[in-house]
Amino acid sequence: MGRNGVDRDRYQASQSCSDRFQGAFGAPRAEREQQFSKFMEHLPLAVSIKDKSGRFLFANEFMKDLLAADDPVGKTLGELLPPEEASMMAVNDHQALTQGLLLIQNRVNDTYGDERIFETYKFPLPMPEKRTLLGSISVDITERKRAEQALALKQQQLEELNRSLEQRVQQAVDELRQKDRLLIQQSRQAAMGEMINNIAHQWRQPLNNIGLIIQNLQLQYEAGEMDSEQMATEVGKAMDVIAYMSRTIDDFRNFFHQDKERQPFVVNQMVSRSLDFVLPGLKNSGIDVECREEPNVSADGYPREYMQALLNILNNARDVLLERKVKQPLIRIAIFRENKRSVVTIHDNAGGISDDVLPKIFDPYFTTKEQGKGTGIGLYMSKTIIEKNIEGSLTARNVDGGVEFRIVV
Incomplete structure (x- = not known):
């Protein structure tokens, strides 16, 4: 495309933007153009219009600062950016021209060498004679991203703190449970002593009964009064007492099963x-x-x-x-x-x-x-x-x- 073609596209692009602005405010043409120029000059967004070949037709002041170029109009990305960055931008431009609205995030270094993060909308601009230009609006989201990163860091620190607190709480709970288990064991040992004493009381009378049964067996035997029926009766009494004592031991043992x-x-x-x-x-x-x-x-x-x-x-x-x-x-x-x-x-x-x-x-x-x-x-x-x-x-x-x-x- 020759210089005249660039000038014509530049004029049509700026006229298109100006006409939209003028239609909205209805002021005289010269005044409207001045208003639009001031609007673009102070707009805190990077705005540009390029043709299909990637040559700039329009760039507002913010875009000029971003590109570190006094006047990028008539120049291509390859003339303004490093090859790798220009190539990537060209791919995005082509995608927006062929598929419609495209939203991307890209990182660039400003004139001070500081990295900035931009959210860029690229979109086709239909023009007369079935020609299509490419519009671009970039929003500096660096501070938002930094805030998000700071928030994410705080969130991570909070999660780590929560995990640490959970671990400490769990450790405290485990220690309390261990303490309770030890106390329960200590309490059961004390109860065991009590029960042994109680068993001694429980067994005193049954042991006396068994002693009396044995003495009675001996006396009846010596007197010649012992027969098989009498023997079975006395042995049965003794076995009942022994069974009672056995149940006492079972109850004692079962009590200490958890x-x-x-x-x-x-x-x-x-x-x-x-x-x-x-x-x-x-x-x-x-x-x-x-x-x-x-x-x-x-x-x-x-x-x-x-x-x-x-x-x-x-x-x-x-x-x-x-x-x-x-x-x-x-x-x-x-x-x-x-x-x-x-x-x-x-x-x-x-x-x-x-x-x-x-x-x-x-x-x-x-x-x-x-x-x-x-x-x-x-x-x-x-x-x-x-x-x-x-x-x-x-x-x-x-x-x-x-x-x-x-x-x-």
């Missing part, structure tokens, strides 16, 4: 089995037990852990009754349903707990017993088992001259 999964259980049975462990010791200490219950009160959770919570509370009641030397010591137990949940209350008549101490009784290692007579973890573990493991509630209050523990599951 429940692996939640399961439904009958609360009445758990209370009954717990009493089997402690009742001989309570009777030996002169402590009476009264139990009022609705039949077949059920719950869901971990039955052996539930029993351990009951035993801790029963042992606590026994200890305080003995410590305070209560006349006619009594433990009252009630089992019933309330709002579709199971409720067990355990009440003693030991005089209650002072108001300043009552809120602390479930704290770990808190005890009102003399040094060496209590670990202070029994009630804490009972609350942990009922509330954390079984998702129920365990509370205590002063009522009727004593303390009432209330378990709701």
Whole structure:
């Protein structure tokens, strides 16, 4: 294309832009052209028009600064840009001319050598005589990109902080769980000592019975009164007692097997089995037990852990009754349903707990017993088992001259 062709295209391109501007404002032609010129001069966008060969027909001031060219009109990209950049721009120009509106992002160095990021719209401009030019508008999005990168960095830092916090929280949770496991183990070991003592009480009478049966067998044999039927009867009595003692050992062993999964259980049975462990010791200490219950009160959770919570509370009641030397010591137990949940209350008549101490009784290692007579973890573990493991509630209050523990599951 010759110089005259470039001038004609330049005139038509500028006239086309000017005419659109003039039509919008309806001012006299000279004034409109001046307005359009000022508009393009101060427009904070890079605007250009090129012909199909890539030669500039129009470039506003922003585009001139971007190209570092006083007057790019009549020049091609190859004359203004490095070869690699010019080649890439030519490909984009061709795509916009053949396919329509094209949106691209490109990075260029400004006159100060700083990298700038532009979002560029390229689009065909239909002209008279079936000719098509290429329009281009570039928006400097460098600051937006920097803000996005800064935001992404902050987001990454926040995510890393969250991960770090999650790890620290998980570590703290794991440490607390380990602490709870150790406390449970410690509590179970303490319960084991209690149970061994209870078994000693449970076995004393059966062992006496077996001794009497053996003595009776010997006396009958010496008197010549022993026949096969009598022998079978006495042996049967002895075997019944031995079976009872064996069940006691089984109950003792099963108690220390940990429940692996939640399961439904009958609360009445758990209370009954717990009493089997402690009742001989309570009777030996002169402590009476009264139990009022609705039949077949059920719950869901971990039955052996539930029993351990009951035993801790029963042992606590026994200890305080003995410590305070209560006349006619009594433990009252009630089992019933309330709002579709199971409720067990355990009440003693030991005089209650002072108001300043009552809120602390479930704290770990808190005890009102003399040094060496209590670990202070029994009630804490009972609350942990009922509330954390079984998702129920365990509370205590002063009522009727004593303390009432209330378990709701």
